[in-house]
Amino acid sequence: MSGLLLAATQNADAPVYVAQNIAFGIIAAMMIFSAVRVVITDNVVHAAVYLVMVLAGAAAQFILLGAEFIAITQVLIYVGAIVVLFLFGIMLTKAPMSGTEKLSRDNWILGSLTSLVLLALLGYALIDGFGRDKLPADLAPTNTRAVSDSIFSTYLVPFEIISLLLLAALIGAIVIARRD
Amino acid sequence: MLLNQFLLLAAVLFCIGVYGVVSRRNGVLVLMSIELILNSVNINLVAFSAMTGAVSGQVFALFVIAVAAAEVGVGLAIVLAIFRNYRSVDLDDVDLMKG
Numbered sequence: 001m002s003g004l005l006l007a008a009t010q011n012a013d014a015p016v017y018v019a020q021n022i023a024f025g026i027i028a029a030m031m032i033f034s035a036v037r038v039v040i041t042d043n044v045v046h047a048a049v050y051l052v053m054v055l056a057g058a059a060a061q062f063i064l065l066g067a068e069f070i071a072i073t074q075v076l077i078y079v080g081a082i083v084v085l086f087l088f089g090i091m092l093t094k095a096p097m098s099g100t101e102k103l104s105r106d107n108w109i110l111g112s113l114t115s116l117v118l119l120a121l122l123g124y125a126l127i128d129g130f131g132r133d134k135l136p137a138d139l140a141p142t143n144t145r146a147v148s149d150s151i152f153s154t155y156l157v158p159f160e161i162i163s164l165l166l167l168a169a170l171i172g173a174i175v176i177a178r179r180d
Numbered sequence: 181m182l183l184n185q186f187l188l189l190a191a192v193l194f195c196i197g198v199y200g201v202v203s204r205r206n207g208v209l210v211l212m213s214i215e216l217i218l219n220s221v222n223i224n225l226v227a228f229s230a231m232t233g234a235v236s237g238q239v240f241a242l243f244v245i246a247v248a249a250a251e252v253g254v255g256l257a258i259v260l261a262i263f264r265n266y267r268s269v270d271l272d273d274v275d276l277m278k279g
Contacts, residue, residue, distance in 0.1 A: 020181050028189045035193050035216055039200035044208060051212050054193070058219050061186065065230040070222070070241050077245050082215065082252050089208045089256040093263045103206045105272075111203035119195040126187045133183040135230055150235045151242070162246045169250035177257035179264065 020064060027064075031057035042103060048086050055079050066139040069147050186227035193220035207259040207269040211252060218248045 034053035041047050055078040062071035105111070151159050193216055200213025222241045229237025259269055266273050 017181055024181065024185060028185075031189065032192055032196070035196040038212055038216065039196055039204065039209075044206065047209055047212055051215065054216060055219060058223055061189070061223060062226050064181075065186070065226050067226045067229065067238050067241075070226055070238050070245075073242060073245055074222070077249055078215075078219070082249060085252055085256060086208060086212060089211075089259060092260055093208060093269045103209060104203050105205055108203045111199050114202060115195040115199035118198060119191060122191040122195070123188060126184055126191060130184050130187060133231070135181045135183055135227075136233065139181075139230055146235045147238050147242075150239050154236075155239050155243075158243060162243055166246060166250050169253050173253040173257040176254065177260045 024061070024064060027057045027060045031061075040104070044090050044103065045087070048083055048090065051086070052079055052083050055083070064139075065135075066141045068141050069144045183227060183231050186223055190220040190223040190227070193217075193223070205270050205272055207262060207271055208256070210271065211255045211259070214255070215248060215252070218244055218251075 031054050034050040034057070037050040038047050038054065041050065055074065059071040059074040059079075062068070062074060197213045197216030197220065200216065201210055204210050204213060222244050225237040225241040225244065227237075229235060229241075262274055263269050
């Protein structure tokens with residue numbers, strides 16, 4: 001968190017994009033708070049709602065990065081479809097609506113230690129590797145046509161494989177979940 | 181804007197997701213934590229795409245979104261099957277193959 005704030009305030013020798021940096025800071029703080037609430041809250045439905053906030057914040061960051069098509073896809077698929085799927089999963093598994101059943105393990109200290117060590121390693125590697133690299137000054141929105149051209153020419157085969165994967169996942173989910 | 185601020189945000193979200201996967205017992209909540217991890221990967225991909233000006237990162241972010249959708253579908257189906265057999269989604273109960 002302090003590293004983020006440090007990174008957001010330290011580009012003194014370049015044109016400072018105050019508005020973008022403030023927007024980034026607010027959205028990033030909201031995302032981190034919501035993500036922490038997702039993993040520590042005692043209410044499963046609250047966790048799903050906080051997950052919506054994280055995913056919407058990620059869409060906002062994509063817009064800040066000039067990737068408007070990814071942002072729209074993020075809202076459509078993640079917020080629109082995946083969270084609804086999660087809510088159905090919560091409903092069908094009759095998860096407790098209040099903190100009557102334990103949702104977390106007792107050894108949360110070990111888990112937080114693991115993730116903090118991982119965060120320290122990642123943070124060190126990132127600051128060491130990309131210390132002051134700046135994004136291009138003119139982050140114009142990417143042409144959606146360029147993205148689609150790339151999908152349907154360079155990445156045509158992976159795109160077809162993704163569609164096969166979705167079909168297989170659809171059939172597999174039906175086969176696994178049906179009662180017979 | 182620095183590249184690193186997006187990468188560090190993604191790293192923080194990734195570690196929170198790892199913590200959720202390790203420490204949660206409810207199957208649905210573990211799947212939500214996996215979504216956090218995949219989402220942080222997407223932020224990284226789009227940030228590098230903005231850095232280099234190539235659209236490949238955005239294309240791969242789209243692929244990751246599609247794979248995440250498939251993963252959630254199959255994952256929730258597995259959680260439903262576990263619930264039907266054990267009458268709970270507590271992952272500590274699912275220890276049939278534990279040595």
